[in-house]
Amino acid sequence: xxxxxxxxxxxxxxxxxxxxxxxxxxxxxxxxxxxxxxxxxxxxxxxxxxxxxxxxxxxxxxxxxxxxxxxxxxxxxxxxxxxxxxxxxxxxxxxxxxxxxxxxxxxxxxxxxxxxxxxxxxxxxxxxxxxxxxxxxxxxxxxxxxxxxxxxxxxxxxxxxxxxxxxxxxxxxxxxxxxxxxxxxxxxxxxxxxxxxxxxxxxxxxxxxxxxxxxxxxxxxxxxxxxxxxxxxxxxxxxxxxxxxxxxxxxxxxxxxxxxxxxxxxxxxxxxxxxxxxxxxxxxxxxxxxxxxxxxxxxxxxxxxxxxxxxxxxxxxxxxxxxxxxxxxxxxxxxxxxxxxxxxxxxxxxxxxxxxxxxxxxxxxxxxxxxxxxxxxxxxxxxxxxxxxxxxxxxxxxxxxxxxxxxxxxxxxxxxxxxxxxxxxx
Amino acid sequence: xxxxxxxxxxxxxxxxxxxxxxxxxxxxxxxxxxxxxxxxxxxxxxxxxxxxxxxxxxxxxxxxxxxxxxxxxxxxxxxxxxxxxxxxxxxxxxxxxxxxxxxxxxxxxxxxxxxxxxxxxxxxxxxxxxxxxxxxxxxxxxxxxxxxxxxxxxxxxxxxxxxxxxxxxxxxxxxxxxxxxxxxxxxxxxxxxxxxxxxxxxxxxxxxxxxxxxxxxxxxxxxxxxxxxxxxxxxxxxxxxxxxxxxxxxxxxxxxxxxxxxxxxxxxxxxxxxxxxxxxxxxxxxxxxxxx
Numbered sequence: 001x002x003x004x005x006x007x008x009x010x011x012x013x014x015x016x017x018x019x020x021x022x023x024x025x026x027x028x029x030x031x032x033x034x035x036x037x038x039x040x041x042x043x044x045x046x047x048x049x050x051x052x053x054x055x056x057x058x059x060x061x062x063x064x065x066x067x068x069x070x071x072x073x074x075x076x077x078x079x080x081x082x083x084x085x086x087x088x089x090x091x092x093x094x095x096x097x098x099x100x101x102x103x104x105x106x107x108x109x110x111x112x113x114x115x116x117x118x119x120x121x122x123x124x125x126x127x128x129x130x131x132x133x134x135x136x137x138x139x140x141x142x143x144x145x146x147x148x149x150x151x152x153x154x155x156x157x158x159x160x161x162x163x164x165x166x167x168x169x170x171x172x173x174x175x176x177x178x179x180x181x182x183x184x185x186x187x188x189x190x191x192x193x194x195x196x197x198x199x200x201x202x203x204x205x206x207x208x209x210x211x212x213x214x215x216x217x218x219x220x221x222x223x224x225x226x227x228x229x230x231x232x233x234x235x236x237x238x239x240x241x242x243x244x245x246x247x248x249x250x251x252x253x254x255x256x257x258x259x260x261x262x263x264x265x266x267x268x269x270x271x272x273x274x275x276x277x278x279x280x281x282x283x284x285x286x287x288x289x290x291x292x293x294x295x296x297x298x299x300x301x302x303x304x305x306x307x308x309x310x311x312x313x314x315x316x317x318x319x320x321x322x323x324x325x326x327x328x329x330x331x332x333x334x335x336x337x338x339x340x341x342x343x344x345x346x347x348x349x350x351x352x353x354x355x356x357x358x359x360x361x362x363x364x365x366x367x368x369x370x371x372x373x374x375x376x377x378x379x380x381x382x383x384x385x386x387x388x389x390x391x392x393x394x395x396x397x398x399x400x401x402x403x404x405x406x407x408x409x410x411x412x413x414x415x416x417x418x419x420x421x422x423x424x425x426x
Numbered sequence: 427x428x429x430x431x432x433x434x435x436x437x438x439x440x441x442x443x444x445x446x447x448x449x450x451x452x453x454x455x456x457x458x459x460x461x462x463x464x465x466x467x468x469x470x471x472x473x474x475x476x477x478x479x480x481x482x483x484x485x486x487x488x489x490x491x492x493x494x495x496x497x498x499x500x501x502x503x504x505x506x507x508x509x510x511x512x513x514x515x516x517x518x519x520x521x522x523x524x525x526x527x528x529x530x531x532x533x534x535x536x537x538x539x540x541x542x543x544x545x546x547x548x549x550x551x552x553x554x555x556x557x558x559x560x561x562x563x564x565x566x567x568x569x570x571x572x573x574x575x576x577x578x579x580x581x582x583x584x585x586x587x588x589x590x591x592x593x594x595x596x597x598x599x600x601x602x603x604x605x606x607x608x609x610x611x612x613x614x615x616x617x618x619x620x621x622x623x624x625x626x627x628x629x630x631x632x633x634x635x636x637x638x639x640x641x642x643x644x645x646x647x648x649x650x651x652x653x654x655x656x657x658x659x660x661x662x663x664x665x666x667x668x669x670x671x672x673x674x675x676x677x678x679x680x681x682x683x684x685x686x687x688x689x690x691x692x693x694x695x696x697x698x699x700x701x702x703x704x705x706x707x708x709x710x711x712x713x714x715x716x717x718x
Binding site for chain 2: 215236
C-alpha cells in the first residue's frame with residue numbers, strides 16, 4: 001500500500017515536472033476512414049517537423065529550450081467526435097495550441113469550444129470557406145482560430161481560371177451533398193460569374209457520400225455537351241466519377257478541389273485519373289533542396305514511397321514551424337500569448353511550401369484573410385499522371401525553383417505552355 | 427429522350443441488380459431449409475471480399491483467389507449457423523433474428539480492426555474498358571458480374587435437382603419432419619444451406635468489389651436492396667429474384683436519371699410497399715395454405 005502510494009507520488013512528480021517542461025500541442029484529424037489520407041498525412045508531416053525541432057533541443061522559450069509534446073486525437077471525420085475532442089482540448093488548461101482538422105463540418109462543430117476559451121488553433125488542412133467565415137458572420141472581435149490551407153475561395157478561382165485557360169466553354173458542375181461539396185459548388189458558380197461568365201454551366205449534378213454509381217449524373221452531363229467537369233467532393237466518390245466517365249466513354253478532364261490529389265482518389269481511379277487537375281500547395285517532386293529533404297524525410301520516417309496526401313503533409317509540416325516560431329516569439333507556452341505572436345510574426349519562417357513572411361495579421365471580422373496564410377501565389381495547379389501528382393503547368397514549377405534559388409517571385413508575363421490533358425484535342 | 431441513354435441506364439442498373447439478386451438468393455437458400463435468414467449476410471459479403479483481397483495481396487492468382495474466397499464464405503456461413511441459428515432453432519425460438527444481426531455486427535467490428543475503415547481498390551484481371559454493344563457501353567467487369575451470378579445460381583439449382591445431397595436439400599425444404607422420418611438429417615441440411623449461402627455471399631463480394639471498392643460499409647446499401655428483392659420476388663423462387671433484381675436495378679438507375687439522384691431509392695421502396703400490400707408472399711412466391 002505504502003509502496004503504491006510512493007510510486008504514485010513519484011509518477012505524479014515526474015509527470016508534473018514533465019508537463020512544465022514541454023509545449024503541449026494537440027494534433028487532430030481523421031486518421032481513419034475516407035478522409036484518412038489527408039488526416040494521417042497532416043499528422044505525419046507535423047510530427048516530422050516536431051521531431052526535427054525536438055532533435056535540435058526544442059523551442060527557445062524565454063530562457064530555456066522546451067520540447068514539443070504531442071497530444072493526438074482521431075476525430076474520424078465525424079462532427080460529433082470533433083466536438084467532443086474540442087471540448088476536451090479546451091478544458092485542458094495548459095494546452096499551447098491545436099493543429100489539424102480536415103473536414104469543414106468538424107471545424108463547424110468543434111472550433112467554437114476552442115474559440116470560447118481562446119485556445120489557439122491552426123486549421124490544417126480543412127479548406128471549406130465556412131470554417132473561417134463563421135467567425136466573421138458571428139462578428140467575433142478576437143479570434144484564436146487561424147487557417148493554414150488554400151481555402152476554397154482561392155481554389156475555386158483557380159479551377160475556373162484553368163477551365164477558361166484551356167479554352168473550354170461548356171462545363172458540368174458536379175459536387176457531393178456535404179457542407180464541403182455544396183459550398184464548393186457555390187464558390188465555383190460565383191467565380192464563373194466573377195471571371196466574366198466565360199463558362200456555360202450545362203449541367204449541375206450532385207451525389208451522396210458512399211455512392212458508387214454515377215452513371216446517371218454523368219450521362220446527363222455528357223448529353224448536355226460538357227467539355228470539362230468541375231467537381232467538388234472527396235476521394236472515393238471522385239474515383240467513382242472518373243471510373244464512370246471511362247465507362248460511358250466521356251472524355252472530359254476533371255478539374256476540382258485539391259481532394260483530387262488524395263491517394264484514395266488516385267488509387268481507386270487508376271489510369272482513369274490521368275489528366276485530372278487540382279490546385280495544390282505542394283507537389284511531391286524534389287524540385288528544391290528543402291522539398292527534397294522533406295520528401296525524403298517523410299518517405300524514410302513512414303516507410304512509404306508516396307505521401308498519401310503530399311499537400312496535407314507539407315501543410316502540417318509548415319504549420320508546426322509557424323506555430324513554433326510563434327511560441328519562440330511569445331517566449332511563453334500560454335496559448336493567448338502565442339495567438340498574439342501569430343498575428344504579428346516578426347521573423348520569416350522558412351517552410352517547405354514557401355517562406356512565410358508575416359502570414360497572419362490582427363483579426364478583422366470584415367476580412368477573413370487576416371487569419372488565412374495562403375494567397376494565390378502559394379498555390380499551383382497539379383495534375384494526376386500515372387498514380388502521382390505532378391505539376392500541371394510547367395510555369396509554376398519554374399517559378400518555384402526560381403523562388404527557392406532566391407530570385408524574387410514574379411508572376412509570369414504570359415501563360416506558359418500547358419501540359420497535355422486528355423480530351424483537349426476532342 | 428435519347429433511347430440509347432435509356433438503354434444505357436437500364437442495362438447498367440440491371441447488371442448491378444444481379445448482385446442484389448445474388449444476395450437475395452442467399453436468403454432464399456437458408457429460408458428454404460430452416461425458415462431462417464441471416465440478417466448479417468451483408469457482413470458476410472464484406473468480410474469475404476476483404477479476405478479475398480488479402481489473398482490477392484498475398485500474390486495468389488485470380489483463379490486461385492476465387493475458390494479461396496468462396497471457401498472462406500462457406501466457413502463463415504457455417505459459423506453463423508452454428509453460433510447463431512442452430513441454438514435458436516432447436517428451441518423453436520425466433521432468436522436467430524437477433525443472433526444473426528449480432529454476429530453481423532461482430533464481423534463488422536472484426537473487419538474494421540483487421541483491415542481498417544478505408545475503401546480500397548480490388549484488383550482484378552478483368553478489364554474495366556467499355557465495350558460498345560447496340561449503342562450501350564458495358565464493361566467486361568459488369569459482364570463478369572452477370573456471368574458469375576447466373577453461373578453460380580445455375581450450378582446450385584442443378585445441384586439441388588440432380589444430386590442425392592441436393593434432393594435431400596429439397597426434401598427438407600418441402601417438409602422437414604417428413605424428411606427426417608425418411609432418414610435425412612435436417613441439421614446437416616441446414617448446415618449445408620448456410621454454407622451455400624456463405625459461398626453465394628462471398629461470390630457477390632468478389633464480383634462487386636472491383637466495381638465498388640472494398641470497405642467495411644460496402645454491403646450496407648446492397649443488403650437493403652437484396653431484402654427488397656427477396657421480399658418482392660418471394661422467398662422461394664430463384665428465377666424470381668433474378669428477374670426482380672434486374673428490374674429493381676434498372677428502375678433505380680432510370681429513376682436517378684429522370685427524377686434526380688436523390689430519388690434513386692424511391693421506386694424500389696414503392697415497389698416493396700406495393701408487393702407487401704398486394705402479394706405478401708412475393709410476386710413469384712407460393713401461397714402457403716396452413717392446415718390447422
